[in-house]
Amino acid sequence: MPRKVEFTDTEFMIAQGARLLEDGKTFFVGWGIPQIVAILEQKLYVPNVEQLFECGAVGPQSVLPFVRGTMGGPQNTYRSLQWLNMNWAFSYSASGYMDYGMLGALQVDPYGNINSTYLGGTFEKPERRFAGSGGGNQVASHCWRTVVIIKHEGRRFVPKVEFITSPGYLTGPGAREKAGLPKDTGPYRVVTSKALFGFDERTKEMTLLSVLRGITPEEVVKEMAFRPRIAETVTEIHPPTEDELRLLREEIDPSRIIIRGEKMTAIA
Template sequence: MPYTPTELMICAAARELEDGTTVAVGTGVPCAAAMLAQRTHAPNLVIMFESGSLAPQLPTMPVSVGDSTTQQRALMVTSMADVMQFCQRGMVDATFLSGAQIDPYGNLNSTMIGTDYARPKVRLPGSGGANDLASFCWKTLILLKHDAKKFVPKLDFLTTPGYLTGPGAREAAGLPANTGPARVITDLCVLDFADDTKRMRVRSLHPGVTLEQVRAATGFELPACDPLGTTPAPTDRELTLLRTEVDPNRYILGRAG
């Protein structure tokens, strides 16, 4: 069954979520990944929305975090402050984030593009809850399009911490040990971070993609795991669930190229 890059990203992201854990999501690809995980290998996955909904049973893809479907059969509907409190207390296992730029240590910029903060080339939305989530969730999963303008050696602005400047830097900044980015999932590959350097590396290539393609779309030196894996293609069951149950109205899948 043919699939799109977006469908492959969703399936790869879903496989990173474990049964019986908690995940903080927004709408879009992260929500689709969580919903797919619930319908396949992680039926007891607890979904949390930054807007305050805890453990809803999502019938189909919400249009936004304010959509009433994010509250359907939820265990609790509370506030953003409470969700951030849960995060800061170590109660959230995983979260999904993205950004306009990412550097080799998984730090993210979602604030501005340019060298002058007062007069940026582009003003972006800012942190929202991303800094809290990346600082205190046990595992951060990053989703973004693979492009050399996004994968940069140095951020124009550090909005959200990855591994900062390398091993020990998160802990030195006062962040909990054993937290930080675990995977970067793009339309070309899946990346992780080396234990000794905390720098990004290629973990698996998507079907039909070469390492040369990935490196050409990256603005910094990018090593690869040895052996280098291949990302499993979406199964027919995953694609059927995505298209008929998760996003039948194609709010997300309709954007796929």
């Protein structure tokens, strides 16, 4: 029997992100939502993933419920394999040991370039200013595959980001290598609150791969300020499962401060 599920856009992004990674890999975890994704995926799908935090926690296994706003406290760095510092943490990604990285973003463009610095105006006189790179630039520069997690809002998907905080494929094929960035690295997936994108192997342009069950590719694309490529077969993404929602709501974020958001429904 088809059943209607209710969830928030944030819950859907987190659940999607958590289904992406492979077991037995390493994962450089960005600040905020990626921390929740990492917890959920490790609990449900890929127990043998080692996480890395830029503040020097190698292989942390966060205590639940999740403590928001911090990365280096005893809850989030619990049961790590190793406690170090920032220069060593970035050495793990710079030397090629980090398979996946995951970052939030304010804006992303067709080449997966990320802006998390400012919106509107100029750098010197912005209209709105945000936190900036943090360690995001290092994650996007050095991890083999970078996953961007971002709300599906038109103003966030722009033909050209206002500021490249963290590099995607820059201007296209070969541009990363030409800039001196490590070979064969770059954005891998863009997880949104409605869809999943990859990058075309040849052109390095963002490509729609899958959409949430009940939404059409056209609906997804018309909300974006650029037209992405569309895969030959666009697959369907299952809405958050009972297990995913239970873990998120009851164990990870019972106060629902992080997972709250716009209400969505889909048929399970």
